[in-house]
Amino acid sequence: MPPVERHKPSRAPRTPMPEREAAERARDFDEVALGYDEEQARAEAERCLQCKNPTCIAGCPVNIDIKSFIGHIIDGDYADGVAVLKERNALPAVCGRVCPQEEQCEVACVLARKGEPVAIGRLERFLGDHDLACEIEHRCRPTVGADTGRSVAVVGSGPAGLACAGELRRLGHAVTVYESLHALGGVLTYGIPEFRLPKAIVRSEIEMLAEMGVRFETDAVIGATYTVDELMDDLGHDAVFVANGAGLPVFMGIPGENLNGVYSANEFLTRVNLMRAYEFPSADTPVWRGRKVAVVGGGNVAMDSARTALRLGAQEVFLVYRRSEDEMPARREEVHHARDEGVQFKMLCSPQEILGRDGWVTGLVATRMELGEPDESGRRSPVCVMGSEFTIDCDTVIMAIGTRANPLLSASTPDLELSRRGYIVADENGTTSKPGVFAGGDIVTGSATVILAMGAGKKAARAIDRWLDERAR
């Protein structure tokens, strides 16, 4: 049903999304961006031209029919809009919040040429939230296919694993998700903080998957509790989808990195998000609350760490990044949020050493950098300025310079081909070197995005379905 032929687009500027004041929000863990109400959503949707040839769709890695879901918002048919989203994206309330829309769907919107694309992500969030606000029986529930009698194991409950599990249920296969932690959601739960992605949202999305019949087994480390072979040979699964992410933290290898007060971003965020250390001592896990905190890195993980440190009561938080602000891979919106909240940016600085006294951090020595010629990635690579060393006084250093593949699973699966850096080698459908074993998400691509991981999970589900069929023949 083609929506709204009669639509006459509004020429109003992009509708701003309400946010809590920086001074207020920087002291608690409640969500920063508040989302559109109905009126705002309608006003923003009205800006969409409902193009004959909607260029936005190709910008979305999972090709959501953006024109159509926005059309449903214009018409007030929210349930239909949700159904359009769910056709392609199992977690709209999540993606509407954390997708780098400005580089994906929104940059591809025709209105972007004039500078103000339709706020596609915010509209997606609006519909996602609308769905989650309903009682579970009234929520949009993807239809589960007729039972095929086949069973698939999914390793890891991050976005790749969840998307794959949902799709496999739609195709009628039995699915069990095995997760090594005690909680589900992967990075959505242990990494991205509450103030950017409330955990209740992740939980409700997972609840829907459980309603669809996905089984979840937490506390199951594949490679330790069970091996991949045991999933197939002993536990009766016909195929396995590996989506264990890229969760091994990287350190710089500089002197002083094992001092007390030096954290990997993973540890810092896990303590706070997964273990709820911000509620200590009513939650049992402590976190060291630094007064002056230096965060090293320039991606989303660095922004999340810096903003989390502020919320734990730090007086000063420095973001130390070796390139310039333009090169930071973090989402623009999050860079602005961090700056508004008081994070101090130290750009073009490269850490050399962490200083300490009696085992505790007292400072971070860095050198200033200059931008040189562009490198292979097209970014201008920084070079040291001789003799420019200086010290940042701090009692905490958080390393947010990236993650790698964790070898725990692959070490116990010798016939799984790995890349030189330990990632699983898989084609665009997730097919690996081991028959019946598929892989996708960060463990194949290296750290990427939520929506790319979900896209990979979904594609792999289709490939698994085909593989199961072929094998039966």
Place this chain on the structure above:
Amino acid sequence: MFEIVHKRRLSDAVFEMGVTAPAVARKVRAGQFLMLRVDEAGERIPLTFSDWSAEEGWVRFVFMRVGKTTHKLSHLEVGDALADLVGPLGVPTHTESLGRVAVVGGGVGAAVAYPVARAMAESGADVTVILGARTKDLLVLEDEFRALGLRELIVTTDDGSAGRKDLVTAPLKELCDAAAIDHAFAVGPAIMMKFCAETTRPYSIPTTVSLNPIMVDGTGMCGACRVSVGGETRFGCVDGPDFDGHAVDFEELMSRQRVYTDDERLADAEYTRECSCRP
């Protein structure tokens, strides 16, 4: 799911507990550990398997009540359940073809040493066990060790209330002097492992220690457990917990174990106040 099926008080502050965990029990090998959470607000803490039965589907561990989590754990009874139990984690201890070995267990470290000594004895090694404790009451699993068919069981206490009045390093040195061992394995407080390693160093007797850094996930995801071994940073949970005792930076380990001392005291004091009805 993780139902407690066994509980025994070994001393005032040391408890042995058995929990149903069939999938884990099938896999455990000596020297490996588990992570558990007592309840929904609970911390993840590592404890070493002291015993297990694949047939009956249970695992056991021995813990000393030192802070809030182990305090809470000590209040659970048979029939209660743990929120979570994950494992088996860490690289199993090397127990094959070791010849003559000294296994040293200090305090609750005895519980970690027990399955290791058992596996070594079963693989045909000639095992001498040295158990040390501050005082008689803190000695655990002595009878279990006696049943293993060891070359010798040497008990030491700081106050002489049981066995020799000595530190574990004294009999260890005698074994080295007598050229009676080819390998040593030590587990217990960091300071004890450090002195064991110092004792064997002049004799160049390979010495394995089982380290106990602070952990969060236990699967290589956070780096909380990093230790310096031979100048390199290793992760205790996935590269260990066993390392070459002669290469470990024990000062760093001990320093890192103290990061949360103040917080831990606060948490336990508050918990103790709330549950003062149950000493």
